[in-house]
Amino acid sequence: RDCERRLRQEVQKYSVELRHAHETERHRVARELHDEVGQTLTALNYTLERMALHSSGTGIEIAKEASSLVADLTSRVGDLCLALRPHVLDDFGLGPALIWLTQRFEQQTGILVELLHDGLAKRLPREVELGVYRLIQEALTNIARHAGAKRCAVRCASSPENLVVSVRDYGVGFQVDRLSSGLRGMDERVQELGGRLTIRSSPGQGTCIRAKIPLPIKAW
Incomplete structure (x- = not known):
């Protein structure tokens, strides 16, 4: 049992490190796409416009x-940057980021989203904002x-x-007896923040994912 406990701790440790490395790489790639590729495409479009004037x-x-x-490709690169690391989350916090995320989700899928948020006017710890954003993003996916x-x-x-999060759908549901790798990853992400994830679902009754995450007394 001690060996099993140590192995689980090691696996959890490496899982956390992998997620942090993943987010760091997302941020780097998004920045390079915006700064390098985006600027090059803007310059190329300007050159083409000049060619049109002299042709x-x-x-x-x-x-x-x-x-x-080129304009279409520039738009696609911008969407990719936002998917990798939405600047609205870094600049304005979780509330505005969730508004942007759910509106974009509706536009892309046609699935209506009812969003209610409360108490998000003040910024939360950065790791909490990012973790909850990814949790909701994965749930919507x-x-x-x-x-x-x-x-x-x-x-x-x-x-x-506390920060309490729930995502509920009114779809086909499933039998909660074995979690998929995606749901396990969501559970690990919430545990990493010191919280607890619960999943309720049954065939034909939809699914509800709920997380409760403890917060410091004073958010920055």
Whole structure:
């Protein structure tokens, strides 16, 4: 039993380190895409616009078509940067980030999201904001992939003592007897923050994922 406990502790330790390394790499890639690729595409689009001004006939049409393709690619790179590391989370906190996330989710999937949040006007510890954002992001991804739901609800409420999060869908549900790797990862993420994750689901009754995370008395 002691050996098993030590092995579990080691696995949990490496899992935490892997998640931290993953987030660091996400941030680095997003920054490089924005700074390097984004600026290069902007310069290329400017060059194509100048070519169109100094061309005639077919040359103008080709330059305009190329410029349109570059503009589309620039938009796609911007979306990728936001998916990797949304700047709204770093700049404005969890509340605005969840508004952006759920609106984007609705646009991409057509699934309606009812978002209620309370007590998020003040910034929470950075690791809590990022962990909860990723938790809700993963839960919404699971809904889009597996739930077959047309609507869902996201709740996030903060008090001086706890942050309570829930994501509920009204889809097909499943039998909670064995967690998938994605759900285990969500559970580990919540445990890393000192909290507890509960999952309630049954076939035909939808799924509710709820996390309760302790907070310091004073959030910064």
